[in-house]
Amino acid sequence: MGEERKLNQNHAPIYEALENFRKMRVVPFDVPGHKHGRGNPELTEFLGKQCVSIDVNSMKPLDNLCHPVSVIKEAELLCADAFGAYHAFLMVGGTTSSVQSMVLSVCKRGDKIILPRNVHRSVINALVLCGAIPVYVNPEVDTKLGISLGMKREQVAKAIEENPDAVAVLVNNPTYYGICSDMKAIVAMAHKAGMYCLADEAHGTHFYFGENMPISAMKAGADMASVSMHKSGGSLTQSSLLLMGKNVNAGHVRQIINLTQTTSGSYLLMSSLDISRRNLVLRGRKVFAKVVNMAEYAREEINAIGGYYAFGKELINGNSVFDFDPTKLSVHTRDIGLAGIEVYDILRDEYDIQIEFGDIGNILAYLSIGDRRQELERLVSALAEIRRRYQKDSSGLLSQEYIDPEVVTSPQEAFYAKKHSVPLRESVGCICSEFVMCYPPGIPILAPGERITPEILDYIEYAKLKGCSMTGPEDPDILNLNVLV
Structure with missing residues (x-):
């Protein structure tokens, strides 16, 4: 502060x-x-x-978001104080806007940035805009769960050593599934090499207010953090915060934000940030303790059903899973013979229960300040009944969630290059010029500049077959892909 x-x-x-x-x-x-x-x-x-x-x-x-001098400025000072930051910006374009402003503030065309490949598409979108070059640290994969883990310390150290000209290291804190990397160690490595450390904390608002939580980016000494207040913080959808550490020029960041953020800032969104920050400061510790207790109760009950695996802190290994977000209720479903997306659809269509997402092998029920124990009991009962009604042999189900990409050219070059559309199966070996992803979680299966492989196409077709919501390509049916000429 x-x-x-x-x-x-x-x-x-x-x-x-x-x-x-x-x-x-x-x-x-x-x-x-x-x-x-x-x-x-x-x-x-x-x-x-x-x-x-x-x-x-x-x-x-009422002040002006582009150049605040009164009530908005005061709200920003209060947010910085509450989150332990040196400055805070109220963001009305979602955490996508926060992430992009964060990356654009430190990267320009040709700069290298070290990051995990399992980032949200907003990070790679920022690279398309500014022309920076990604240096991916491909995460380890938990082969049982089929999910990507955090960045290992030695992987980050190796990437820094091999790319001493990189300008920044970006970390997910946490991932959608609740996996945390060693934030403090990565910040120290980045700073020792003269690089910024940036954190995508879209799913980590509660780290700043709950007890016995993984370390927050600001406490770890990160230079910037994008915090999605509307997710676990209770503000209105599309409201977010961008937090600054002591070594960042806040005036420059404001100029970057104003390049893309609306000049007509929504007072509904801004007031929701203001009120939610106050709520978290006054009640957050107590409320998030309750959320953790509910998540632990649900994990225990779901694991007692059999067939499901609601995973938690037992995954911690001190490195690629340095810590775990105890509020995340992630459940592996593949052992009952159903993809996560199939359980997601059944819960909504037959039980009127809307969870955050289902993917190939897992579901995520997002717990936060508005949840109650009785709804959790309803979820647990529904999962028990789904297992009884729908369980089948799990052989033949795809298990791999993450596929290492082969990066051939920068996202910007590929996105703006001459391209043509080819049938999906004829694109093998070509360089993709667009995104393909399941949303949520919005982590690209393919990003511009990456080579298309048979394994990636198998994954896309399998995800489509199982009912994942696929987004990104120009062709909404994803029968064709745009590739470089």
Whole structure:
């Protein structure tokens, strides 16, 4: 936290300013055009007058997200203080925007950045935009679970030694499945080599507020961290934070953010960040202890069913699984003869239970501040019944979640190169010019600049067959792929 300051974390400056504005009954001759909801009665009825009346434009009393000087600036100072950062930016373009601003702040065309290949597509999108060159640290794979693990210390050290001209190291803290790398050691290695250390903490908001959690990026000394407040922090979807360490020029980062972020920042999103930060500071420790207890209870009950494996801290090995996020309820389903995506679909269609995602071998039920024990009991009961009704022989099910890519050219060069469309099976050996991924989790199976192999095509076709939501390519049916000419 930059300078010593005593800030009142009971304060929510944006929320308070909006409440004052509502009481003023100002006559609006500015945007948005719905004019406090009067011009769009169906929208007002759907969202509520309370909501649409504060969907307002930037103005002096409410500050401006592009160049904050009053209430937004104060909210940023409170966020930095709450998260142990030297500066914080309120982000209204989702953590995608936070991640891209983070990468674009330290990378330019031709720069190398060291990162795990199992990153969210937003990271590789940033490389498409700026022209940086990825140096992938291919993660180990847990062959039983079929999931990629964290970055091993020796892999990171080797990548740094072989690429001393790299400008940054990026770490997932944690992965979607709750796997954490040795954040503190990786920060130290990066800084010793004169590199920045960046953290994608889309799934790690609670690390800053819960007890006995894996170390947060800011506490580990990272230079920047993208924190998805709307995931485990309780704010509205698309609201996020970008946190700064002491060695980063916050003014430069603001300029980078303003290259792509809207000039019409949503006060619904910003006030949700403001209120959620206050909530986490005041109640986070108690609330997240409850979340961990619920997750531990669910793991125990699901493992008692038989056939499923709800994995947890027993995976910790001190390196590629340096730590584990105890709130993550990840369940391996392959041993009951069902892909994770099949269990995901059954839970939704037959039990009215919506979980976060299902992939080839696993499901993830996302637990956070709004969950209750009775819903967890319903999930456990449904999983027991699904096993009884649908269990079958697991032979023939694909187990591999992660395939090492062969990177031939940079994401930017491949994305903007001359290309043509070819049938999926005729693309073997070609260089892909687009993304292919299951969403969620949004980790590319193929990214621009990577060689297409039979193994990758087998995975794509299998994922389609099982019902995964496939996104990325120009062809929505993924019968064809764009490849370099």
